[in-house]
Amino acid sequence: MIPSPATTDFRSKEFRYSSFFLTGLTGLATFLILAILVVILTNVVIHGLPGLSWRFVSTIPKKDLFDPATTGILPMIVGTTIRVFVMTIFVLPVGVITAVYLTEYAPNTSPVTKIIRAAVNNLAGVPSVVFGLFGLGFFINFVGKNLDLLLHNSYQAWGQPSLIWASLTLAVMTLPVVIVATEEALKAVPPGLREASLALGATKLKTIYKIVLPQALPGILTGGILAVSRAAGEVAPILFTGVAYYMSSLPTHLTDQFMDLGYHVFVLSTQSPNIDKTQPILYATVLVLLLLTFALNIVAILIRSNMRRKMRSLH
C-alpha cells in the first residue's frame, strides 16, 4: 500500500520522537536560565556568609580599604541608602503625576500622549553610562556651575560631583519604572469607583485624589520600591556624578561626595593588591548588596499581594 502524505507527516513515530526531543530541548533552555540564577546566588551566599559580621557592616574603614581584619562597609551602606532616598523624593511625585495624566486625563489618540509614551519607553532604554554623562554634562557642568555663579560662591560647592547630582541622575533613570508601575496600578482601579464618586458630585481632581490614588497606593509603592531596588545596584550613572573611592567620614550635606556599595564591589574586584586575601570581604560586600536589592524586591511583592487581598475583600 502506498502511504498517503497525511499519515506519514503527522502520526509517524519519527515525528512524535522529534517533537518530543525538541520540546525537551526548549525545556532544557528554561532550566538553564533558572540554573544561571541559582548558581550565581548560591555562589555568592556560600562564599559571602563567612565574611559577613556585625563588625564588618558597622565599621567605617580608617585607612586600608583592603585589609579584611579592619575594613568595613558602613559608609557604603549609608551612601547607597541616602542616594536612593533622595532619588525617591524627586522621582515619585513626577512619576506618579505623569502616570495620572496618562491614565486619567490624556486623550489616547493625541500625538502628545503618543510622544510621552515613546519618551518613557526610550528613557527606559538609554544606557546607564549615558545617564552618567548626562549627569556630568547637565547637572554638574551646567546647573551646578551656574548655581555657583548665581550664589557667588568663592569655591565650587555645586559645580562638582556630589550626592544631589548622583541622586537626580538616578531619578531621571528610574522615572520610567515608576511611571509604568503606577499606570498599571491606576488602570486596575475599577472604573465604577470613579463613576460613583463623580455621580456623588465630586470633581475629577477630588476623585483622583480621594478615590483613585488611595486605591492604587500599593501599586504606586511597588513602583517606588522597584525603582529603589534598580537604582541601588546601579554603578555606571554615579561614576562621574558623585561617588568617591574613599572618604574618612559619612556624608553630611547634599553637596558631599559619598561611598557606594556597588562601586565598592567594583573597587574590590579591580584594585585589590591581593585578590585572594580580599576575596572574603568582596563576597561579603556583594552579598550585602544583593540582600539589599532582593529584600526590597521581596517587600514590593509582599505589599502588592497584601494590598490585593485587601482590595478583593472590599469588593
Next chain:
Amino acid sequence: MGIQRGHHAHPFEWLAEKFIFLVSLTAIIMVFLIFAFVTREAMPLLLGQMNSAARQSVIPVADMDKTLPEKLRVYLGLTSDQFAAMDHDTKQLLMETKVEADQEAPTDRDAAVNTTGWRYLFRAYQWSGYDRPVYIWQPVSDIQKYNIVPLIVGSIKATLVALLFAVPLSLAAAIYVSQLSRPRLKEIIKPAIEMLSGIPSVVVGFFALIVMATVMQKVFGYESRLNTFVAGIALGFAIIPVVFSIAEDSLTSVPRSYTQAALALGASRWQAAWQVVLPAAIPGVFAAIVLGFGRAMGETMIVLLASGNASIMSWNIFDSARTITATIAAEMGEAVDGGSHYRILFLIGAMLFVVTFFSNMAAALVMDRLKKRLEGKS
C-alpha cells in the same frame, strides 16, 4: 478609562489639570536634555574647534601684548571667565610654560597632527614607526590617538557573543513557557526571570571576573583569562530577561485559536508552536532581538569588569576587548575637563545614545504593529 470633565470646571481644577499636564512632559524633556547636553559637551569637537596636536604653533612671550585677547584666550585654552579673572603676570607665566612644553614636545611628523580630525577618528593611519596604517585608541600618550574603530569593534563583538548566547536560550524558554509547559510553571519562571534582571550588573560582572573567567579558561583552554567571550556570555545573562520577556509576551499574544486550529488538524503541540504560533509572533521575536542588542551595547559594568579592556583591533572573540561603554566609564575620571579626550568620550556617548534610541524606537514600533495585527485578526 478617562473621566469626562464637566462643562463648568472650577478654575482650580483647570489649573491643576494644566499642572499635571506640564509635569507629565518631564519624560519628553529629559530625553531631549540627555541628547542636547551629551552632544553639547562634544560640540567643539564636531565643529572642528579642538586641536590635540602634540606640537602647536607657539606665540613668543614677547608678543603677548601685541596679540588680540580673544586669540590669546584660545591659545591658552581658558574660558572667558578664567581669562578675565587672571592677571597679566599669570598669563605671562602660562605662556612661558607653553614655550617650555613646546621645546619638550616630540618633533616627528606625528606631532603636528590634530588627532581629533574625523580622518583620524575613523580611518586607519600610518603613524611613524608603524609599517602599515593602523587603528589605535591611545588617548594617554605623547601623541593622543583617538581612533574609535577598535572600540566599536569591541562593542559589536561582545554584543554578538551575548546575542548568540542569549537569544536561542531565551527564545526556546519563551516557547516552552508560553506554549508547551503547564501554565503553573509560568508562576515559577516569571519571578525567577524578574530576579535575574534584578541582579545588579556590577554583581554579574564580578561573578564573570572572579568565577566564570577561571572556570571557562579551564574548559576552553584559551590564552587570556579575560576576553570578549567571557564578557559576552555574562552580558548574555543580563539581556536574557529582556529578550525572554518580549518574546514570551508576543508569543502569548497570539490568539489561542491559532493553536487550537493546528491541534485540531492533527499537529503536535510542538508543531503548533513552531510552525503556527512562532511565525505569527515573528515580529515580536525581532523586537526582542533588537532590544537585546540595544541593552547589550549599552551595558557597562559587566564588560568593564570581564572583557580585559585592551583596545586591540581584532575580531577574535578570545582576544581581550575594550567596548565604548567601558572606555567612557574607565577614562572619564582621568580626562581633563573640557579637553579633547573628555570631548571624545562625550562624542562616543552621544553615538551610543543614538544607536540605542533607534533600536528602542524600532522595537516599540514593531511590537505595536504586531499587537494591533493580532488583535485585529482574532
